[in-house]
Each structure stands twice: as structure tokens, then as C-alpha cells.
Amino acid sequence: MKFLADGTITSPLGFVAGASSCGLKKNGALDMMLFSSDRPCHAAAVFTRNQVAAAPVIVDRRTLADNDSAIHAVVGNSGNANACTGALGLSNAEAMQTAVAAALGCEANQVLVLSTGVIGVQLPMEKINAGITMAVGDLSADHGMQAAQAIMTTDTVPKHAAVRVELPGGTVTIGGMSKGSGMIHPDMATMFGVHTTDAVIEADVLDQCLRTAVDQSYNRISVDGDTSTNDTVLILANGANGVTVDDARSRELFQEALNKLFVYLAQQIVRDGEGASKFVEINVAGTENDQTAHQIANTIATSALVKTAFAGSDANWGRILAAAGRAGVPFEQEKTALWVGVAGPRELQLLVGGTPTAYLEKDAAAVFAEPEFKIWFELDQGSGKATVWTSDLTHDYVSINADYRS
Amino acid sequence: MKFLADGTITSPLGFVAGASSCGLKKNGALDMMLFSSDRPCHAAAVFTRNQVAAAPVIVDRRTLADNDSAIHAVVGNSGNANACTGALGLSNAEAMQTAVAAALGCEANQVLVLSTGVIGVQLPMEKINAGITMAVGDLSADHGMQAAQAIMTTDTVPKHAAVRVELPGGTVTIGGMSKGSGMIHPDMATMFGVHTTDAVIEADVLDQCLRTAVDQSYNRISVDGDTSTNDTVLILANGANGVTVDDARSRELFQEALNKLFVYLAQQIVRDGEGASKFVEINVAGTENDQTAHQIANTIATSALVKTAFAGSDANWGRILAAAGRAGVPFEQEKTALWVGVAGPRELQLLVGGTPTAYLEKDAAAVFAEPEFKIWFELDQGSGKATVWTSDLTHDYVSINADYRS
Numbered sequence: 001m002k003f004l005a006d007g008t009i010t011s012p013l014g015f016v017a018g019a020s021s022c023g024l025k026k027n028g029a030l031d032m033m034l035f036s037s038d039r040p041c042h043a044a045a046v047f048t049r050n051q052v053a054a055a056p057v058i059v060d061r062r063t064l065a066d067n068d069s070a071i072h073a074v075v076g077n078s079g080n081a082n083a084c085t086g087a088l089g090l091s092n093a094e095a096m097q098t099a100v101a102a103a104l105g106c107e108a109n110q111v112l113v114l115s116t117g118v119i120g121v122q123l124p125m126e127k128i129n130a131g132i133t134m135a136v137g138d139l140s141a142d143h144g145m146q147a148a149q150a151i152m153t154t155d156t157v158p159k160h161a162a163v164r165v166e167l168p169g170g171t172v173t174i175g176g177m178s179k180g181s182g183m184i185h186p187d188m189a190t191m192f193g194v195h196t197t198d199a200v201i202e203a204d205v206l207d208q209c210l211r212t213a214v215d216q217s218y219n220r221i222s223v224d225g226d227t228s229t230n231d232t233v234l235i236l237a238n239g240a241n242g243v244t245v246d247d248a249r250s251r252e253l254f255q256e257a258l259n260k261l262f263v264y265l266a267q268q269i270v271r272d273g274e275g276a277s278k279f280v281e282i283n284v285a286g287t288e289n290d291q292t293a294h295q296i297a298n299t300i301a302t303s304a305l306v307k308t309a310f311a312g313s314d315a316n317w318g319r320i321l322a323a324a325g326r327a328g329v330p331f332e333q334e335k336t337a338l339w340v341g342v343a344g345p346r347e348l349q350l351l352v353g354g355t356p357t358a359y360l361e362k363d364a365a366a367v368f369a370e371p372e373f374k375i376w377f378e379l380d381q382g383s384g385k386a387t388v389w390t391s392d393l394t395h396d397y398v399s400i401n402a403d404y405r406s
Numbered sequence: 407m408k409f410l411a412d413g414t415i416t417s418p419l420g421f422v423a424g425a426s427s428c429g430l431k432k433n434g435a436l437d438m439m440l441f442s443s444d445r446p447c448h449a450a451a452v453f454t455r456n457q458v459a460a461a462p463v464i465v466d467r468r469t470l471a472d473n474d475s476a477i478h479a480v481v482g483n484s485g486n487a488n489a490c491t492g493a494l495g496l497s498n499a500e501a502m503q504t505a506v507a508a509a510l511g512c513e514a515n516q517v518l519v520l521s522t523g524v525i526g527v528q529l530p531m532e533k534i535n536a537g538i539t540m541a542v543g544d545l546s547a548d549h550g551m552q553a554a555q556a557i558m559t560t561d562t563v564p565k566h567a568a569v570r571v572e573l574p575g576g577t578v579t580i581g582g583m584s585k586g587s588g589m590i591h592p593d594m595a596t597m598f599g600v601h602t603t604d605a606v607i608e609a610d611v612l613d614q615c616l617r618t619a620v621d622q623s624y625n626r627i628s629v630d631g632d633t634s635t636n637d638t639v640l641i642l643a644n645g646a647n648g649v650t651v652d653d654a655r656s657r658e659l660f661q662e663a664l665n666k667l668f669v670y671l672a673q674q675i676v677r678d679g680e681g682a683s684k685f686v687e688i689n690v691a692g693t694e695n696d697q698t699a700h701q702i703a704n705t706i707a708t709s710a711l712v713k714t715a716f717a718g719s720d721a722n723w724g725r726i727l728a729a730a731g732r733a734g735v736p737f738e739q740e741k742t743a744l745w746v747g748v749a750g751p752r753e754l755q756l757l758v759g760g761t762p763t764a765y766l767e768k769d770a771a772a773v774f775a776e777p778e779f780k781i782w783f784e785l786d787q788g789s790g791k792a793t794v795w796t797s798d799l800t801h802d803y804v805s806i807n808a809d810y811r812s
Contacts, residue, residue: 052731052739052760084727084739086761119724120762229728304710304799305807312808318525321490322635325458333458333490354458355492356526393710395804401711402718402800 001257003264007162008144011175012198014038014240018138019146022131024079024117024124031079032131033150035196036104036139040070041236043112044207046214048231054083055093056113057230063097063109068203071236072106074194075099075132076114077123078153078179083229084120092123099129103136114192116153116179116230148177151192154400155179159268165257167250170243172199174235174257178218178265180228193218193233193265199254200239205246209255210235217262220294220388221270222301270389275396278310279389281374283345284324287384292329294386296377299327307393315340315364317350324377331379339376340367346376407663409670413568414550417581418604420444420646424544425552428537430485430523430530438537439556441602442479442510442545443644449477449518450613451640452620460489460636461499462519469503469515474609477642478512480600481505481538482520483529484559484585489635490526498529505535509542520598522559522585522636554583557598560806561585565674571663573656576649578605580641580663584624584671586634599624599639599671605660606645611652615661616641623668626794627676676795681802684716685795687780689751690730693790698735700792702783705733713799721746721770723756730783737785745782746773752782 010017017035024031045064047057064071075096082089093115097108104111115123138146148158162175180191193214201209214233235258245254271279282300287293300306303323309316317338325333333354341347349357350364367373416423423441430437451470453463470477481502488495499521503514510517521529544552554564568581586597599620607615620639641664651660677685688706693699706712709729715722723744731739739760747753755763756770773779 050728050731051733051735051737052727052742081724084724084757084761086740086759089761119722119728229724229731304803308804308807311804314808316525318487318490318635321458322456322525325456325635327457329457331457334492336458351490353492355490355495393804394808395801397710398714398717398799398801398804401714402720 001260002164003260004162004164007175008160009035009147009175009177009194009196010141010144011162012173012196012240014198014238015196016139016141017143017147018135018140019143019150020131020134020138022127022134024077024127030146030150032077032135033147034073034075034100034132034135034139035147036073037236037238039238039240040072040110041238042201042203042206043068043071043234043236044203044210045232045234046211048228050229052084052229054081054115054230055085055089056082056115057232058090059093059097060112060232063112067109070110071112072110073100073104074112074114074234074236076151076192077128077131078151079117080115080121080123081117081119081230082115082123085122088122092125095125096128096132099132103132112234114151114232116151116192119229144175151177151179153179154274155272157272159265159272161261161264163257163261165253167243167245167253169250170241172197172241172243172254174261176261176265178269180269191218191231191269193262195235195261197235197237198239198241199237199243199245201237201245205251206235206237209258212255213258213262216259217266221266222298222388222390267389270391273391274400275394276391277371277394278392279372280310280391281387281389283374283376283385283387285376285385286379286381287329288382289384290386293384296324296327296329297386297388299323300377301388301390304393307390310368310392311394313365313369315361315368320375320377321351331381335380337378340364340373342367342370342373407666408570409666410568410570413581414566415441415553415581415583415600415602416547416550417568418579418602418646420604420644421602422545422547423549423553424541424546425549425556426537426540426544428533428540430483430533436552436556437485438483438541439553440479440481440506440538440541440545441553443642445644445646446476446478446516447642447644448607448609448612449474449640449642450609450616451638452617454634454637456635458490458635460487460521461491461495462488462521463636463638464496465499465503466518466638469518473515476516477518478516479506479510480518480520480642482557483534483537484557485523486521486527486529487523487525487636488521488529491528494528498531501531502534502538505538509538518640520557520638522557522598525635550581557583557585559585560680561678563678565671565678567667567670569663569667571659573649573651573659575656576647578603578647578649578660580667582667582671584675586675597624597637597675599668601641601667603641603643604645604647605643605649605651607643607651611657612641612643615664618661619664619668622665623672627672673795676797679797680806681800682797683777683800684798685778686716686797687793687795689780689782689791689793691782691791692785692787693735694788695790696792699790702730702733702735703792703794705729706783707794707796710799713796716774716798717800719771719775721767721774726781726783727757737787741786743784746770746779748773748776748779
């Protein structure tokens, strides 16, 4: 498997992308993007579980229920989420499908829609339509990077990559881009994960691969515990290179490559978390099952007290233990252990049997002062385990979010 | 009913309190307190549900299981939580009981213990014992305020009050103090609520009254979503005034007074929340039941994005709706409504049918700019309702918690 840090959604064969600035963002940055395939794609997606789903999410769910085997294009805008916009919002999302379909010569139900930005404001359709026209004119196999830029909101860097993997039948490429740096939390975030591949893969297999990869990546990250109205992870497979993913071996290799790409793009979101100055991996093990491990890891990852301790480079493990203790998972504190470290597993043990070891404060402080470090919290109830990635809670997070609309 | 803002735990007859500085707090402030009754008390308490319970919580649970009808005194220290301290921590908490019992001439199982402060450090027992001796020497009916000061950690003001209520049999006084300004969240917080009364009331009735009042007060507040290892709410009833709470009418009046005192002391905690600049009441109604209303209200109250919007005086209702949507309670967004206001209910409607009304941004901004305001979020599923109180998430919160131990 080859990892391409400068890869994009147009790294796989047969995809082109374009972007434009249509005035949704005040600063004139790219805010509209489009990508399409030279042939119909199998498609799979997962969406926010928030009860308040944005219009594009509702439209995409309906579109994919109707047609998951001949998607042609994806259009997306930043600067306006088209959420909490009622019936008009729905018809505006449909109008985006129609406009793209007309420009590309396909059907409306072959187009998926993404929107991200402020909630509760109707899309300015004149700008949107102009933006789509310009983005269509910009379509090129070289413009995957511009598409990644056009879906940014409070993101400070575009997030994109690709992987190339040798299957028994030949080489397959998977490309992707992600966005989101606030409202990031497991079970989907204010976040897009948008992926393409030139492999030949059935829609139902693609769906299973997508869900498996999401569970290990986008569902394992947390910036602030908030989930959004617009979260979408999708993948289009156009089969342009004629290499089929069907037997067990090719599926395994494809899945591995997909996981690697998804984890990278998900971690990129945390690294670019709003105001984040640290990237922390939280490992929980020894629970009854993986689900309870995930529950504890999430509670630690979203604790304001834990995250401010990270920000202060304070090895305040008491907060980690206190967060674990309120995760809703019963355990005996006398049987807990905690390690921290920068590289290898379990470098420095801070707790054994629920009480502090004789570690030196300066050693613990040295770990927490690193921009990246890891935590291992272990119980003795079974073989359940989970890993999540989180950031710290800083002054800059407050600044960014207290002043978002001003 | 008469509310006494300057009342304390020694406002009821027969209680004395004392405090001392024994060197647990670096700044030399009061950090040890003791109060006792001139006769044995009926007692009731609720404790943290955190799996990681501090030694004093474990000791108090055991003490009350053994003896809830003849408690004589409560000793408490700040500066050290005696949590995650293993077997030595337990024996140190027991040693505090023994020291107080010896000084007051009662049994160890007639003494309750409170500790709050840093987690994972053993109590310096020499200082603790000296502090207890000094606090015993300080005992006086006039020192309720000093006791309130001695349990403060990051609190900026002591929190105390009393209520006086006319029962059919005579006047009863209930006094109380609370502490806590971080790790504050429903289902108990890093928080003490300590109460006394001179009424004659059976231990089981007292327990029911306590639980009812807690559910409407200390369980309805949130500063940061974290719950601690040491949370304790307790009440001692010494019967010193001979007025009995037994029939329905006296119970009703007593409960009303207790609720009022508890709500006041709980709200004081939020008002003094770490770095808090706003006090926000969140009302949710129209859910299937009160529990689901509480669940939604809590999710709004603990959302980092909602709380930073409060800090920025930003009427960003999209974040409120998005938080409600991830509370785990199914609802139709087309049937949601939202109002905000400063005084009366439902002053300014922002949402109807899940989409914005034609309100003026400046009117909404004016509400969010107030130091205190209210939110009403309504569904149409039933008659469930809940109210919680929360604060904003500010730069000062981050500063306080990033630098807590340094």
C-alpha cells in the first residue's frame, strides 16, 4: 500500500473536480465545489444521527435510497449549512441537484449535495447557481485540492490524501478529503469525509466497507463533543480502472487501504481542531466489550476538565479517572491502571490499583508538554478495547466559538 | 416562609461551627471546618454516582448505613480531596472521624467527613489533626460563615443561607452552605451541599425530603459537565426546637422551604461557576416525559458550542437546536419552537416549526448580552418538562482549569 499525502479526490482515475468563489464566505475564499465521474458510480454514505438533519442530508438520504448505483457528481458549498431552513431549504437543496444535473447532462437523482456553515439562513440561490456554473467551468483532474479548500469553514488547512493499493487484479486508488474543526464528536461530527475510488465494487459491498472504516476513524474523533446537523461521509466508486473488489482477499486489502485513508483524514480533523494545540490518543482496554471501552474513552475525550488540563500541559490524571468514573460503565477503582507516553505503549505508569505510582511529576509533565501524546487506561473486566483521538480545550477554542458569527 | 440571605448552618437552634487554617491551602486561607449539634441528629445524604468515589464518600456511606439517627458532627477540609488514595486514604478518613469523636466526646460513627481539593495526594495527617483541634476550639453559634469559607476551593464567594418556615407546630429553621464551581454537572457535582435544621423529623422522612429537594436543585445545575469523586449533599436534623414534621401539611411546608434553600444554594454554585459571566436558565417542555426533557436540557446546558455562544453574547440558536438534536431523544424538527427572554416566559420567539421567525437579530442579541437570561425549547410530544441552570464557557474557565495545579 502506498500513501499519498498530496493525493486528492481526483487521484483515482476518471474523476474531475472544480471550485469557485460565489460570495457565501465573506472573505472571498473558495466556497463552492463540484466533482464528477466520467461514468456512473456506485455510492455509499453515512449521515449525522442528529435529530435536526440539514436539508442536504435529507435530500441525499432520499437520493441514495432511490439510486446508489449510478451517482455522477457531488456538489458542495461552505458558508451556509442549509439547516433549519424548512421546506424552502429542501427545495433549494433539490435546486442544487437540478442545476448540476443540467450542466453535466445527467439526472437530478444522480447528484449528491453537501452544505456546511451557518445554520438557519436560506441559501442565496442566485449566488449558488452562479457558483455552480463557475465550478463546472473549472472541472479538471488537477483540481482536487481546490475542492478540499472549498469545503473548509473554520478549518485552517485543507485535508486530503490518497492511497494506492495492489489488489490481486491490479492497482486501485482511493482518494479523499475531509473538513471540520468544531462540532467534532464520535458518531459523526460537523464534518465531511468525501472519498472516491476507481475500483469496481458493488454498492452493498462498498456500503459495508464504508461503515467498517467509519467506525474506526470518523467515529473515533472528538474536538468538542458536539455533533452537527450536516455530517456526511460518502464514497463514490466509478470502476474506471476495471479492477474488481469482490473476493475475500481483495476486500481485505481494499478495506485496509480505506481504513488507513479514513483514519488519516479523521485525525487531520482533530489536529486542525478549533484552537487545538495538542493531539491526544486515548486508549481504553480491559472492559467487558469494545462498546463500553469506547464509552469510557469518549467521556475522557470530551471532558472539559481533562481537555483544559491538556491545554495547560498538566498531568492531572485525577480528572482522567474522574471522567472515566462518570462514563456510565461500572468498574472497581481499585483495579484501574493508567499509563501515558509519547511513542511506545505504556511508557510511564501513573496509576496502579487506582492509586498513584511513585512516578516523578517532572516525567509526567514532560509527556503532557508534548504536542502529541497517548494515554492508556485499563480495567480488568475483559478484553474490550477502544482508541479515540482528541484535542485540548484552549483559549483559542473559546475565542473562535464566542465570536463565530461576529 | 422567610428567606435569610445571611443565614448559615448555625442558624437553626443547637448547632455550632468552627474553622481553622491548617496549611492545606497554599494561601493560608481557612481549610478545615467542623460543625456539631448539642444533641444527636437524624441524618440523610446523597453522594456522587461516579465509579471513582473518594475515601470520605466511602466512609460516610458506611457510617450512615450503620447510623443515620445519631450523627453528632461533620468535619470537612478543602485543599485535598482524599480521592484515589487507596487503603491509606480510607484509614485517614477514618482517623478524621476518630479525632473529632475524641475531641467532642462521641463515637467515631457519629461523625461524617467531607474532603475536597486535589485528587491523588494523601492527606497530611499531622496538619489535619492540628486543624481539627483548632476548629474544635473555634466552635461557636456565630461561626457558620467561617465554615462556609473553609470548604471553598476555586469558589470566589462563600455560599450560605437559611430559611425560616411556620409549621402548624411552630417555627422551624433550615440552614445550609454549598461549595463548588468546577466539575459541576447534574447528578451531583464537585460540590457539597451541607444543611442543618432544628426540626424533629424521622430519618426516613428526612431522606425523602432531601432526595426530592436535590432532584429540583443540585441535580439541575451544570458548569462543565464533569462530575466529581467527592460530591455530597447532606442534612442533619437535631430536633432542638421540638417542632415535629410528620403530618402531610407540615411535610409539605418543610419540603417547600427545603426546595427553596436548595435551589438558592445550587444556583449560587452556577453563578460562581469557574470563569462564568452569565447565568442561563434552560427550560424544555413538550417532551414525552420529564426525564427526556431533562436529557435535552442537559445536553444544551453542557454543549461547548452553546456555552461559548453565551460567552460571546451570540444568539446562535442553531447550536441550541443542534445540541437538542443529539440528546438521544427522537423528535421532529418541524415541530420545534424556541423562545428567549430575560424576565417573563417566552418573550422573544426565534423559531417556529423548526425554522427562524422574522425576529430582529438586535433583539435576540440584546437578550444574550444580559448577564442572566432564559431559554424555552418546546416540542409537541407530551407534557414533560424540565429546567436546568448553566453558565457560559469563557476564557477564564480555560485559564482557571489549565493552570489549576500550577
